[in-house]
Amino acid sequence: MTIRWKYLIILAVLAPILGLGVAWSGLISVRASTGHWAATDWFLHWVMRNSVSTASMSVDPPPLDNPAFVPAAAGHFESGCATCHGSPAQGRNDAVLSMLPPPPDLKAVVPTWTDAQLFEIVKHGVRFTGMPAWPVQTRDDEVWAMVAFLRKLPEMDGKAYIAASGLHGMGTAGEVSPLPITCESCHAEAKLNNGSIIPRLAGQSETYLLESLKAYHDNRRPSGIMGVAVGTLPEESLPELARYYASQQSPKRDMPPKDQALVERGRQLAEKGRSADKIPVCLSCHDKGGANPAYPKLSGQNAAYLKQQLDLFRGAVRGGTSSSHLMVNAAKYLQDDDIDALSAFFSQR
Ligand code: HEC
Ligand code: HEC
Ligand code: HEC
Missing domain, CATH: 1.10.760 (Cytochrome Bc1 Complex; Chain D, domain 2)
Structure with missing residues (x-):
């Protein structure tokens, strides 16, 4: 019995040393050109499928x-x-x-x-x-x-x-x-409608567009899609893009008939806020004469995009310009039906 234990201990010490020795010798090939053995390939994919299945169980x-x-x-x-x-x-x-x-x-x-x-x-x-x-x-x-x-x-x-x-x-x-x-592949005005999660850019202020592009460029406003679109552009090209879109016209759309009660609820909230729930008056910052150019225009924006962004602000997931904290505070206490109403109201305004 004692002898067996001795062998086991020697084996336990020798095996890793032997393994390290083989790795050190350079005999293990890392060449992609030789491919995997069929058994290795099967095994690796089996491991991957099992791992993905288990990890996705809670999704x-x-x-x-x-x-x-x-x-x-x-x-x-x-x-x-x-x-x-x-x-x-x-x-x-x-x-x-x-x-x-x-x-x-x-x-x-x-x-x-x-x-x-x-x-x-x-x-x-x-x-x-x-x-x-x-x-x-x-x-x-x-x-x-x-x-x-x-x-x-x-x-x-x-x-x-x-x-x-x-x-x-x-x-x-x-x-x-x-x-x-290109930018137009996604943002061309003719491609967008009220159900798009891609925003309309035409008619937005140059200041806001430029600050937003810089925010994507520096990863302060998280988006995998926009991060890839602007991440590799030189920073000097951003002002020109902002100027281009700011100078575009945003024609008013023919909107499909909306749930008028929902739009009316949105109007009430946008004009008056709801102080009991710490919801501010949206129109005190947005879409009024002399508005700060760093505050985006919401009127005529796609409802699906507005809804998605309000949701991101509410969860404090969206960053942006140096003023984005104002919006995180404004959205903190919105309920789902408030977001629906506000998005309906601003999109048809
Ligand atoms: C740099 C190359 C590369 C890029 C870029 C890439 N992939 Fe992959 N993708 C791979 C490789 C390699 C695999 C693994 C294949 C395997 O396991 O046999 C893979 C696997 C996958 C799989 C699992 C397929 C399967 O049955 O094995 C999906 C789904 C997938 N990629 C989607 C995407 C999507 C969506 C994107 C873009 C957001 C993307 N990939 C970008 C290389 C890439
Ligand atoms: C693959 C599609 C795609 C491409 C290409 C793309 N965008 Fe975007 N863009 C989006 C999406 C989706 C969003 C919303 C991202 C988010 O949730 O923050 C967005 C958001 C924006 C915003 C923020 C607008 C706002 O109201 O806050 C600006 C500005 C912008 N894009 C400009 C550009 C410019 C300039 C280019 C070209 C360099 C470009 N985009 C390329 C899809 C795209
Ligand atoms: C104190 C000023 C202020 C108030 C009040 C305010 N906002 Fe904002 N809002 C901002 C600023 C600043 C931004 C731009 C944030 C950034 O830097 O990305 C913004 C951005 C937004 C955006 C994103 C637009 C886009 O193009 O991406 C939406 C949607 C929005 N606000 C809706 C609302 C709604 C709805 C209300 C009322 C509940 C509201 N805001 C109240 C200042 C305000």
Whole structure:
């Protein structure tokens, strides 16, 4: 008995030393060119699937059948994901196909995952594979928008995809551009409607637009989508973009008939506030003559965008300009139905 214990102890000491020795010798290959053995490949994917299933057990998906999610996510997919996974507008190139593991064609694999599992993968990425995490970990709404888009991807042909993502320059030879997603892919006035989570920029003050672009650029206003769109632009180009959008006209839209009682509730709250609940008068800062140019215009903005931003302010998730704390205070005590009413009111104003 004592002898067996002795062997076990010697083995326990020797095994790690031997392991370290093999690692030190350089005999373990890190070459991607040789690929994995089939058994290793199967094992790694088995581990990944199990890990994603377990981690997604506590994830509760919101309703995803919302057309507002698709354009914002499709544009981001083309600039942030298609480089690796390909898209209906571009195949995977040989460089990414030589990655180990190669990024799969998502059209084929998306149906094998549930919504909660896709959320888990897109939010946190996959370690040791090159699959990146979502650049902003503090907000989930953008990740859900991406999951909603991924659900639509398998049935999208090139035409539907180009329409959703706003790709440019995919026409004739010579027009193909290496950076086909531009600001207009997402923000073109003609693409937006009241249900969009992408904001209208036309008619917003230059000061506010510039401060917001700087806030995205420096990660003070968290957004994976806008972070990727402006993160690599030189800071000197931002004033020109702000000037461009500030000089655009924002035509009044023909609005579909609204729930008038809801709009009226929104008006009451915007004009009078509710002091018992510490809700200030919105119109004391926004959309009045001589308003501070750092305070954004809300009238005519998309209702879905207003709703989403009020929700982010209420949860103190949205940062922004040096005045954004004012808005975090203003939104702190709003109820869900207040947010619905205010968004309806301002969008049709
Ligand atoms: C740098 C390359 C790269 C980028 C950029 C990238 N991915 Fe991936 N992705 C990968 C790799 C590699 C895998 C792992 C494949 C594997 O496990 O076999 C992966 C896996 C996935 C999977 C799981 C698919 C499966 O069945 O294995 C999904 C879903 C996914 N990516 C979505 C996205 C989305 C959405 C984006 C953009 C927000 C994105 N990826 C950006 C490389 C990338
Ligand atoms: C892939 C789609 C996409 C692209 C490309 C894109 N945007 Fe955006 N943009 C969005 C979304 C979505 C938001 C809302 C983000 C948030 O929740 O903060 C936004 C927000 C903004 C805002 C804040 C407006 C406000 O009222 O606070 C500005 C300013 C802006 N974008 C300008 C630009 C400019 C300039 C470019 C080009 C360099 C650009 N965007 C490219 C989707 C996009
Ligand atoms: C004390 C002044 C003040 C009051 C009162 C105020 N806001 Fe704001 N609001 C701001 C400022 C400043 C911003 C810009 C924050 C930033 O820097 O991003 C803002 C931003 C917003 C935005 C985001 C707009 C966009 O384009 O992204 C919405 C929506 C909004 N406010 C709605 C409201 C509503 C609804 C109320 C009333 C309940 C209200 N605000 C009350 C100052 C105020």
